[in-house]
Amino acid sequence: MPSIRFIQSQLPDPMRSQEAIADRFLRNAKIRLARRSDMAIPRSIDGSIDQRSFDKFYPDLRLSYDQTHEIHRRATRIARWHEQSSPFYRMKDADRDILLRLREGAEVIPPPREEEAHRIGAALHAEMPWMSAASTLIMRDMLLSQKRKEIGFRCRPVILNGPPGVGKSFWARRLAELLGAPSIAIDATGESAGFSVGGVQKGWGSATPGRPLSLILQERIANPFIIIDEVEKAGRASSMRDTVPSITDALLPLLEPLSAAQWSCPYYQLVFDMSWISWIFTTNTVTSLPEPFLSRCRVVTVGQVMRDDLHSFARRQGKRRSLSAPSIEAILEVIIERERARQSVNLRMINRMLDLAEILETAPMLN
Helix, strand or coil: CCEECCECCCCCCHHHCHHHHHHHHHHHHHHHHHHHCCCCCCECCCCCECHHHHHHHCCCCCCCHHHHHHHHHHHHHHHHHHHHCCCCCCCCHHHHHHHHCCCCCEECCCCCCHHHHHHHHHHHHHHCHHHHHHHHHHHHHHHHHHHCCCCCCCCCCEEEECCCCCCHHHHHHHHHHHHCCCEEEEEHHHCCCCHHHHEECECECCCEECHHHHHHHHHCECCCEEEEECHHHCCCCECCCCECCCHHHHHHHHHCHHHHCCEECCCCCCEECCCCCEEEEEECCCCCCCHHHHCCCEEEECCCCCHHHHHHHHHHHHHHCCCCHHHHHHHHHHHHHHHHCCCCCCHHHHHHHHHHHHHHHHCCCCC
16 A cells, blocks of 8 residues: 655654764764875765775774764764654653654555445445435545545545434444445544544643544554544533633644644644544534534435335345344344334444344353
8 A cells, every 4th residue: 555654743863873873973983094094095986985895995993992982972962962852752662662663654545446436335325325425425535536646545524414323423434444444433422522533632641642643553544534423412621720622623623634734743742644534423413513613524414214224224234244034034023013113213223233133143052
């Protein structure tokens, strides 16, 4: 897969380590000594000193103990100054190791080819036909990304707006699965502030990076899907000193491509390119969402799921989970009985029944 420079801040330079600096100082000191002794200095075609030939011709050229000691002392002082001026200096070893894994960049999942984009769109429509507007929108995003020859796929932020239990979150996770992209779901009702998205700066007891950044660092893929459920229900927390930004406030700089490409993490205090993330939000209503947030997203309206679609979904997902025919039929019977009793049935309920059937079929039989 192609890769992008994910960490925008200056990473520790191996050429500024104590060993590298001392090596350069020692080399230059030996060359000066050779010149004072009228020794011939081998040079390359471009006129620069041929260090390999120099070391070969003068293997016995040695500096005094005092000279060598002074060089190492100066190299240590310079290397320490570089370390202390770097944001990596005060990091925990574990944090530093995680970040240095992305020294060469993070991979991005490329946009699917035209035939693959159509196949993914068709698969989403076949599984969830009531989400056709969202499936069509994403398929167009994939085709546009391919047409622009972008190295990685990313869709502009999308809000799936509709009643609860119609499979908005399921559709988003299924999309990420079909694209082979990592994903996480954040429940906005349980996240009263923007900490889950932006993270908490060091110095606080709960200091931690945001979940989107943590996922990228874990998977080493810069374009995951971040799904935030019921974003309109997110509250705003207050500390003893001030009001903490809400999730929508924390999201604003991450939804603009230019600011997201230079996003500053409060925890690591480094700049990252977060512009490759695909954001999908689910809501039951958009009326309470702030205008700055809405203006950065596309809203797709999702309607109720029809009776036949509910039955088809249960059958399809049951087969996908390798459930037995009796288990699938038992689930369908429950659905039909609830419909006859005019009780509500939605995808969330069906998924719970599928989960239970899966557990029961895999559980060992007790004597």
